[in-house]
Amino acid sequence: MSRSQRPHDLPATDPAPATGTAHSRGSRQQVRRLLRAALLSLEEEDQGAWRAHVDALIYWRSQPLVQGLARLAGELARAFGEQPHAGAATDEVLQEACTRLSHVVEVSERASHDTLDRIEQCRALLSLLPAQPGSAAADALASLRAHLSEMTAAQGYQDLTGQIILRVVDIVRSVQTGHEITAGGQHLSLRDSRGHGPAVAGLDPAPVSQDAANHLLSSLGL
Amino acid sequence: MDKNIRILIVDDFSTMRRIVKNLLADLGFFNTAEADDGTSALAELRRGPFDLVITDWNMPGMPGIELLQAIRQDAALSKLPVLMVTAEAKREQIIAAAQAGVNGYVIKPFTAATLGDKLGKVFERLENAA
Numbered sequence A: 001m002s003r004s005q006r007p008h009d010l011p012a013t014d015p016a017p018a019t020g021t022a023h024s025r026g027s028r029q030q031v032r033r034l035l036r037a038a039l040l041s042l043e044e045e046d047q048g049a050w051r052a053h054v055d056a057l058i059y060w061r062s063q064p065l066v067q068g069l070a071r072l073a074g075e076l077a078r079a080f081g082e083q084p085h086a087g088a089a090t091d092e093v094l095q096e097a098c099t100r101l102s103h104v105v106e107v108s109e110r111a112s113h114d115t116l117d118r119i120e121q122c123r124a125l126l127s128l129l130p131a132q133p134g135s136a137a138a139d140a141l142a143s144l145r146a147h148l149s150e151m152t153a154a155q156g157y158q159d160l161t162g163q164i165i166l167r168v169v170d171i172v173r174s175v176q177t178g179h180e181i182t183a184g185g186q187h188l189s190l191r192d193s194r195g196h197g198p199a200v201a202g203l204d205p206a207p208v209s210q211d212a213a214n215h216l217l218s219s220l221g222l
Numbered sequence B: 001m002d003k004n005i006r007i008l009i010v011d012d013f014s015t016m017r018r019i020v021k022n023l024l025a026d027l028g029f030f031n032t033a034e035a036d037d038g039t040s041a042l043a044e045l046r047r048g049p050f051d052l053v054i055t056d057w058n059m060p061g062m063p064g065i066e067l068l069q070a071i072r073q074d075a076a077l078s079k080l081p082v083l084m085v086t087a088e089a090k091r092e093q094i095i096a097a098a099q100a101g102v103n104g105y106v107i108k109p110f111t112a113a114t115l116g117d118k119l120g121k122v123f124e125r126l127e128n129a130a
Helices: A022-043 A047-079 A088-126 A136-154 A157-177 A210-219 B014-026 B038-047 B064-073 B091-100 B112-129
Strands: B007-010 B032-035 B052-055 B082-086 B104-107
Touching (some): A022 A047, A088 A136, A088 A157, A136 B014, A157 B014, A210 B104, B014 B112, B032 B038, B038 B052, B038 B064, B052 B064, B064 B082, B064 B091, B091 B104, B104 B112
Parallel strands (some): B007 B032, B082 B104
16 A cells, blocks of 8 residues: 555654554544544444445554564565665666766777878878888888887777677676676676687786797797 | 789788788788688688688687698699788797698787798798799
């Protein structure tokens, strides 16, 4: 029964235990009034009034019990280490988080492509500049092209950050849908051959460097 | 090194496909095609012919390690050189890739010089083996 459905004779404030305070004395007076009114309705065979007064008494009496049960359920859940159920509001917040993170990936992807466009334009402009082979200008142009190549490779940050963000999205969706998560926050599906994405300092073991990978592959005959 | 070889670039991020494609162009390799996961890559390879595959590991759909295994198990593709370019940098993953028959392994983030160096080594070994 909601507050809007509360019987009309119910005390306006929530019932309180009989502690002898002015509040509880007022509640007891209200109960006595309801009981007398219910008795009078019964004697007058007014079934509608009788039912309304009895409903009001039942509602008043059940509130401390309901509240107590809810409190007990919460304490038991905490004692057993259960997490509160993710309600609709939580689902909405998690969905919003996923949408915002996906948006970050899209924005960084567009920015990275824009940078690559500019690098390609610079490379095309460089090809228009005259330079005698072996001259200082030719060396400068070669150096500029090498820098542009490294700038191109450096745009790989978008792939690396994107992989990490999409992994976070995957973890958040797992929380939202209640799929199993390991103690390390790692979704089970990420432990298979699909890969784990870039290592994050403080969370993952330190990644093997390119030099160490080269040595490892050499030792394996590659 | 023959600059006309046909190279398939496999990565789920369009940025990374474009980066690899541009770096290959800087090195003189212009004959490239792209796929965004192992499944679409295999379909592309079977339409072939290709001379080299450069693939990521971590992709939705079929990951790079499974693409590598599928290539090695396919009689028509089994000799195709595969260069893994990936952020997967655990020792056991590198060993797994080697056991699956990878020809080279580049760890992201990488430099243009590293990619060029690894490509050169892949072709050098293949030429020596021929």
